[in-house]
Amino acid sequence: MSLSPQWLDELRARISLSGLIGRSVRVTKAGREFKACCPFHNEKTPSFTINDEKGFYHCFGCGAHGDAIRWMTDHQGLPFMEAVKELAVQAGMEVPAPDPRAAKKAEQQKSLHDVMAAAQDFFVRSLADERGEQARRYLASRGFPASVVRDFGFGFAPDSRTALKEALSAFPDDMLIEAGLRIVVEGKEPYDRFRGRLMLPILDPRGRVIAFGGRILSADKTDAPKYLNSPDTPLFDKGRTVYNLHRAGPASRQSGRVVVVEGYMDVVALAVAGIAEAVAPLGTALTEHQIERLWRLVETPTLCFDGDSAGQRAAMRAITRALPLLRPGHSLRIVTLPAGMDPDDVVKAQGPAAMEALLDGARSLVDVLWEVERDAAPLTTPEDKAGLKARLLAHCETIAHPDIKSLYRRELTERFGDLAFARKERVPFQPRQGNSGLRGKGQPWKPAPAPLAEQDKAKMLRIGNGPSTSLLAAVLSGLILHPAQIVRHADALARLKPDDPATCALIDALLVQADTMQTLESEGLRTILLERGLRLPSAQDYAGMRFGFLAGSGDSTGDELAEAVALLVELPAVEEALEHATKRHETEFSDESFAEQQRLLQRRLALLARLGQMGRARAAL
Structure with a gap:
């Protein structure tokens, strides 16, 4: 399909932008323009302007800017071509068709849309008459108010094999079959697909009915599925369609989130609770196409799953679908509901605030992946x-x-x-106390508390201010100068936790380079790091110390750099242990605590002396 710039300009010219936006946002006249509170970010004072003459909107608060087509894609969540088609209908224009076959297909789909609209009208009428009494009782038992029943288009399919066909007699049976409303069985007369069910229309992003979902009402039909969806048709692809997307799109602009639940009745229940940005897949696990559509609305949709084993399996299916698609800033967050409860149960038992609290506590994809695999099987061997x-x-x-x-x-x-490889707690050796070596004499034995430096020792080594900071800057400069050494010291680098965020970012970048298993020349690595906006250490950062690995390139360079890395790992560990030992001695004031403090103090002095020797020795070269 070829859309010329002239055709698109004509489309924009025929659309009243203020009228288009005014359908979703309250706008007020302000001179030759219109103003509104920006729908793309929360604000109390209007900073969103609409200029019909120039055909664009602009927010002076968040910078949102665009024309009628951009409004339909960014605010309504429509793909570009869907936005163009929707605006063309409003403007009374024909969208150019690429060829006669496409035009014929479009005409066929238009006819099927008419069939689905007529079916929806029939289901709504059936819910309101005497045939829909049982369905109305069910809706009342769920606590759905009349406004929600109306907005979501609930209906009822009578328990008859021909009721829909008779109501839609203006359409040939072939069209009803093609729309998925009737079923053909070889050797038998076609019959209505939905019978004795509470009906819920499934709409496309433009708000047109493309399929139906039906919930069975009779408890006697134990052999029938509880929920039944339309089959795939020229209008409906269940792997690409997301239920309630046309409502959740605008709502997500306000809340900044999209909540994905397992079924469309959960979507309705959350809407009753005030959570309007909920959507659901349709009879399948979340597909790659559905994930991509959700990412057009928000970067991290929130998925809700039951806390039982079936919920865990559903979570893993979604995770495995999402992993190949991940890109910077785009992922999934996952909420595990209490076992045996769906969103409606949570809202009814604990209130909307409880559901909001669960959503606020959503976990990252990597957290859930780790926990599910860790708990999937015993880890005894x-x-x-x-x-x-x-x-x-x-x-x-x-x-x-x-x-x-x-x-x-x-x-x-x-x-x-x-x-x-978790550290196992060691019981320190405790000599017998007292003057006598005889059993049972002297002071009673009691175990001394383990040195604080050994209790819950953190896996990360914090590096704040002081000698460790200068040494770290020198080591990072050495690794950038000798990139082949990065892999050798990757484990040690991963344990370091500098206070400076810029240094943390540089270490992460070097570790990513190590993971790629690709060795670069120094200049190539520097170029990559600088392009990513990272700050590289300079001579001032390591106090002018002239380490050999920063000046030479001989065989000893790797050994000298390894010695510096070993010193870098041990020095902050000893400093942290000394800090704990000092606090312990101030509390206990015992011979043992004093001895431990002095041992660590001497070790720290020895390390600092070695650091000074390394710098001075290289400076003399």
């Missing part, structure tokens, strides 16, 4: 643990984006290391 690591790395390999793949591999490997 080395083989069990190796299996966990293999599963985690297999998930990482499915991620297409190289940086995200590397960061996932690093994050999950760290968690696996903490689990598989």
Whole structure:
């Protein structure tokens, strides 16, 4: 399909932008323009202006800017061509068709839209007459107010094999079958697909009925599925359609989120609770196409799953679908509901605030992936643990984006290391106290508390101000100068936790480079780091100390850099242990605490002396 600039300009000229926006936002006249509170961010004082003469809107608060087509894509959540088609209908223009076959298909779809609209009218009328009494009682039992029943278009399909066909007699049976409203069985007369069910229309982003979902009402029909959806048709592709997207799109602009639940009745229940940005897949696990459509609305949709094993399986299906698609800033967040409860149960039992609290506590995709795989099987043997690591790395390999793949591999490997190689608490040796060596004489024995430096020792080594900071700057400069050494020291780098965010970002970038298994020349690496806006250390950062690995390139360079890295790891660990030992001695004031403090103090002085020797020795060269 070719849309010329002239045709698009004519389309924009025929649309009243203030009238278009005014359907969703309250606008007021302000001179030759219109004003409104911006629908793209929360504000109390209007800063959103609409200029019909120039054909654009602009927000002076958040910078949102665009024309009628941009409004339909950004605010209404429509794809570009859907937005153009919707505006063309309003403007009374024909969208150019690429060829006769496409024109014929468009005409066919238009006719099917008429069929679906007529079916929806019939279902709504049936709900209101005597045939819909049972359905009305069910809706009342769910606590759905009349306004919600009307807005979501609830209806009723009579328990008859021909009621719909008779009501839609103006349409040939072939069209009803093609629309998925009637079923053909070889050797039998076609019959209505939906019978004795509460009906809910499924709409496309333009608000047109394209399919139906039906919930059975009779408890006697145990052999029938509880929920029944339309089959795939020329209008309806269940793997690409997201239920309630046309309502959730505008609502998500206000809330900044999209909530994905398992079924359309959950969507309605959340709407009653005031959560209007809820959507649902239709009879399948969340597909790649549906994830992409949700990402057009928000960067991190929130998925809700039951807390039982079936909910965990559903969460993993969504995660495995999403992993290959991940890109910077785009992911999923996951909420695990209490076991045996759906969103409606949570709202009714604990109130909307409880559901909001669950949504606020949504976990990241990597957290849920780790927890599900960790708990999937026992971890009692080395083989069990190796299996966990293999599963985690297999998930990482499915991620297409190289940086995200590397960061996932690093994050999950760290968690696996903490689990598989956890430090076991040692009971320190305690000599017998007292003057006598005889059993039972002298002071009674009691175990001394473990040194604070050994209690709950953090896996990360904090580096604040002082010698460690200067040494870290020198080491990072050395690794940038000798990129081949990065892989050798990746584990040590991963343990460091500088206070400076810029230094943390630089370490992460070097670790990502190590994960790529690609060795660059120094200048190439510097170029990559600078292009990413990272600050590289300078001679001032390491107090002018002239380490050999910063000046030379001989065989000893790697060994000298390794010695500096070892010193960098041990020095902050000793400083932290000394701090704990000092606090312990101030509390206990015992010989043991004093001895431990002095031992660590001497070790720190020795490390600082070695650091000074390294710098002075190289400066003399």
